[in-house]
Amino acid sequence: MSTGNFENWHGAMTDIGPLYPFVGSETFLYILGLVFWIGWHVWQWRLEAANYNDDMETLKSPDKMDRALKGERVLRAM
Amino acid sequence: MDSDIGALTIIFTEFYYWVTVVFMFLIHVGFCMYEVGASRRKNHMHTLMKNTMVIPLVTITFFFFGWWIYFAFPNGPWIIGDLIPAPWAEPWSELMGAHMGGTPASADLTAADTAFWARINGVFWAAFLLFSWTAASIVSGAVIERIRSGAFWMAAVLVGSFAWIIDAAWGWHPDGWMVQVLGYHDAYASGVIHAIAGGAALALLIHLGPRIGKFRADGTPRNIVPHNPWLVTIGLFLIYTGFWGFYVACNIPIIDVQEGDGVFFSATNIYLTPTTLSAITFNFLMSLAGGLLAGYIVSRGDAFWTYSAGLCGVIGASAGNDLYHPIQAMLIGAVVPVICYKLHHWVERRFKIDDAVGAVAVHGYGGFLGVVIAGFMLWGYPASQKYDVMITPWGNFAGAVIMFFVLGFIPCYILGAILKSLNMLRIPREIELVGLDLSEYAARYDSEDDVTKAEIDEARRVGIVR
Numbered sequence: 001m002s003t004g005n006f007e008n009w010h011g012a013m014t015d016i017g018p019l020y021p022f023v024g025s026e027t028f029l030y031i032l033g034l035v036f037w038i039g040w041h042v043w044q045w046r047l048e049a050a051n052y053n054d055d056m057e058t059l060k061s062p063d064k065m066d067r068a069l070k071g072e073r074v075l076r077a078m
Numbered sequence: 079m080d081s082d083i084g085a086l087t088i089i090f091t092e093f094y095y096w097v098t099v100v101f102m103f104l105i106h107v108g109f110c111m112y113e114v115g116a117s118r119r120k121n122h123m124h125t126l127m128k129n130t131m132v133i134p135l136v137t138i139t140f141f142f143f144g145w146w147i148y149f150a151f152p153n154g155p156w157i158i159g160d161l162i163p164a165p166w167a168e169p170w171s172e173l174m175g176a177h178m179g180g181t182p183a184s185a186d187l188t189a190a191d192t193a194f195w196a197r198i199n200g201v202f203w204a205a206f207l208l209f210s211w212t213a214a215s216i217v218s219g220a221v222i223e224r225i226r227s228g229a230f231w232m233a234a235v236l237v238g239s240f241a242w243i244i245d246a247a248w249g250w251h252p253d254g255w256m257v258q259v260l261g262y263h264d265a266y267a268s269g270v271i272h273a274i275a276g277g278a279a280l281a282l283l284i285h286l287g288p289r290i291g292k293f294r295a296d297g298t299p300r301n302i303v304p305h306n307p308w309l310v311t312i313g314l315f316l317i318y319t320g321f322w323g324f325y326v327a328c329n330i331p332i333i334d335v336q337e338g339d340g341v342f343f344s345a346t347n348i349y350l351t352p353t354t355l356s357a358i359t360f361n362f363l364m365s366l367a368g369g370l371l372a373g374y375i376v377s378r379g380d381a382f383w384t385y386s387a388g389l390c391g392v393i394g395a396s397a398g399n400d401l402y403h404p405i406q407a408m409l410i411g412a413v414v415p416v417i418c419y420k421l422h423h424w425v426e427r428r429f430k431i432d433d434a435v436g437a438v439a440v441h442g443y444g445g446f447l448g449v450v451i452a453g454f455m456l457w458g459y460p461a462s463q464k465y466d467v468m469i470t471p472w473g474n475f476a477g478a479v480i481m482f483f484v485l486g487f488i489p490c491y492i493l494g495a496i497l498k499s500l501n502m503l504r505i506p507r508e509i510e511l512v513g514l515d516l517s518e519y520a521a522r523y524d525s526e527d528d529v530t531k532a533e534i535d536e537a538r539r540v541g542i543v544r
Contacts, residue, residue: 012180017192019176026170030142033169037138045228045502052506055516059508068512071120 087332088197094331095201101323102208106133108316109215113222115309116435118302120513121223128227132214132234139239140207142169147240148206151247158255166195173199205327206243209271212324214238216275217490219435221282223289224510229503236493237278237486245270245485249477252350252464256480260473261461265347266328266358266396268448269481276442277486279433285494285503288432290510299426302434307381314385318366321392325358325399337463351463353400361407365395368411376416386436387415390444394418397452397474401459410451418443442482449478 003021017023059065110129117125136144149164165184166173172184179196182189214234221230249256250270256262264270293299304310329345335352336342344352369391370384377383394414395407402410422439425431433439453474461467497503505514537543 013178014180016178016180018172019178023172026172026175030170033138033142037135037142040135041228041231044231048226048228052509055509056506059512065508065512068516071513 088194091331092197092201095198095205095327098323098327099201099204099208102205102212102320102327103323104316105208105212105320105324106215108313108318108320109212109219110313111309111316112313112435113219115306115311115313116219116304117222118305118513120515122515124227124514125222128222128225128230129215129218131227131231132211132218132238135231135235136210136214136238137207139235140210140243141174141203142239144210144239144243145169145174145203145206147243148247148251151244152251152253152255154248154255158259162253166191166199167203174203206246208327209246209267209324210238210242213242213271213275213278216272216437216441217279217282220279220433220437221286222434223514224504225282225286226502226505229497232497233278233282233490233493236489237275241278241485241489242271242274245274245481249481250348252348252462256477257349257462258465258467260476261467261469262473262477263349263452263456263459263461263469264397264449264474264477264481265349265353265400266325268393268395268397268445268452269478272393272396272441272445273449273478273481274445274486276438276440276445277482278490280431280438280442281487281489281491282494283431283433283438284491285498287504288430289434290507292432293430297427297430299432304382311381311385314389317389318392321362321389325362326355329353329355329358335463347400349462351400351460357401358399360404361395361399361402362392364404364408365391365399365411367391368408368413369394369415372412373415373419376419383419383436386440387419390415390418390440393441393444394448394451396445397448398456401456406455410448410455414444414447414451415440417447442486446478446482449474449481453477 005018005023006016059068106129110126113125113129114122146164146167146169149167150161152162153159155161163186165171165186168174173187173192173195177192177196177199179193182192187195214237217233217237218230246254248254249260249262249264250267251257254262289302291300292302328348330348330350331345332343333346333350334341335344335346335350345354347353366388370388372391373384373387377387391411391414395402395410398410399407418439421443422433422436425438426433431438450471453469453471456469457471459469461469461473494503504510509516534543
């Protein structure tokens with residue numbers, strides 16, 4: 001059993017190609033990579049929007065807005 | 079790899095690009111320091127993370143499609159020809175990974191090509207990738223303190239992994255159509271990196287609007303000063319340092335440039351026309367010196383603008399710094415930042431554009447002017463060894479317009495308009511007022527309170543306090 005494309009270093013170096021395991025899975029890995037990238041953006045958008053929504057909810061109170069402008073902690077741990 | 083000289087040349091080239099990548103990393107250390115230093119205390123963490131996350135996002139997207147674009151798009155495509163096959167740069171290619179080069183990776187590759195790209199692909203990709211980070215980071219500085227991170231990161235991918243690499247394929251590739259048709263010459267990327275990034279930043283700034291408080295009721299601008307000038311200046315020093323790597327990464331270190339009989343090894347620029355490391359070392363330093371000297375005078379000794387003018391001086395001379403005389407580089411490096419400084423303040427007052435770090439001026443206007451000036455200074459020089467085409471003022475002017483407006487300004491203007499229409503471009507007004515880090519600090523205070531409480535509990539448990 002070997003995940004690689006070669007089993008020893010004794011032969012001609014000019015016969016050795018890819019060094020990484022699971023040669024042949026490159027297209028699948030590419031699709032996986034694209035999904036990871038797009039998924040990250042979607043996740044990040046939701047996270048950022050949720051954070052701002054939470055903060056905005058807190059800052060609706062004029063008192064809290066005043067305190068926040070002075071640098072006090074108002075968004076959590078009231 | 080089948081002859082001593084061939085193997086040494088390839089492995090030297092591999093090492094050479096690897097070193098440039100390490101140097102260029104400093105540009106991004108500098109950008110982060112610079113931006114955080116320029117932001118106000120309430121926005122530090124957001125500013126830092128906005129720039130930092132450019133690194134992973136542009137890296138993976140440059141792997142997924144940016145690198146392939148460089149080799150596939152020199153003809154446009156469909157401006158002077160079709161897409162060009164580039165099997166070594168396809169993201170699913172065996173050569174986009176650890177490879178000994180032993181067997182041809184595809185039917186389209188010879189054994190020699192496979193051996194070459196197995197060694198060079200990763201380091202060459204990384205050198206170009208670091209240019210990509212730079213292009214995206216230039217935009218980052220201009221928009222601090224009010225852009226949504228997610229919006230900026232979409233723009234960063236657009237500029238860093240798509241727009242700039244198209245311009246590189248067109249005008250920074252020995253077979254690019256702009257080189258073949260226009261005789262475009264931009265050896266150290268005045269337009270290819272800086273003008274396009276400046277154009278992109280300007281487009282985003284138009285949609286984004288100024289920071290709250292930037293302009294008085296009568297329209298005159300307030301100076302929102304950097305909270306930490308030392309961080310800003312050290313950041314700019316690091317950008318200068320990283321620029322050494324940027325310059326040498328724009329070269330091919332060793333090629334036989336002799337046509338016909340005989341052998342003559344030399345470094346070349348990206349167009350494969352000969353230059354030397356000495357030439358660009360002379361000119362890099364002299365243009366930096368010219369920029370600093372002029373910047374000090376025009377800004378009346380303002381540290382922020384003097385440092386920026388040094389950078390702008392290099393950018394202004396970069397298009398022709400493979401061929402200029404050092405004193406020419408110095409004079410160009412002195413003139414360009416003065417114009418950019420004046421333009422920055424005029425645009426700020428006239429159009430209410432709040433460019434927080436002067437990125438549009440230093441990179442955008444400086445890069446644009448650098449390309450235009452090179453067209454005049456190098457008028458009649460051969461633009462290529464392969465194609466019979468000359469550098470001309472009109473060729474480089476057209477190139478500067480393509481870089482700044484067509485590939486820099488327009489794509490980001492469209493993206494900015496879409497994001498703005500969806501209310502996804504700018505942070506809520508209330509958050510901007512209280513500061514982007516307030517949630518971050520609140521969470522940190524929670525943690526500190528929690529630890530302090532645990533310490534007091536422990537002190538009570540052991541009888542130190544009652």
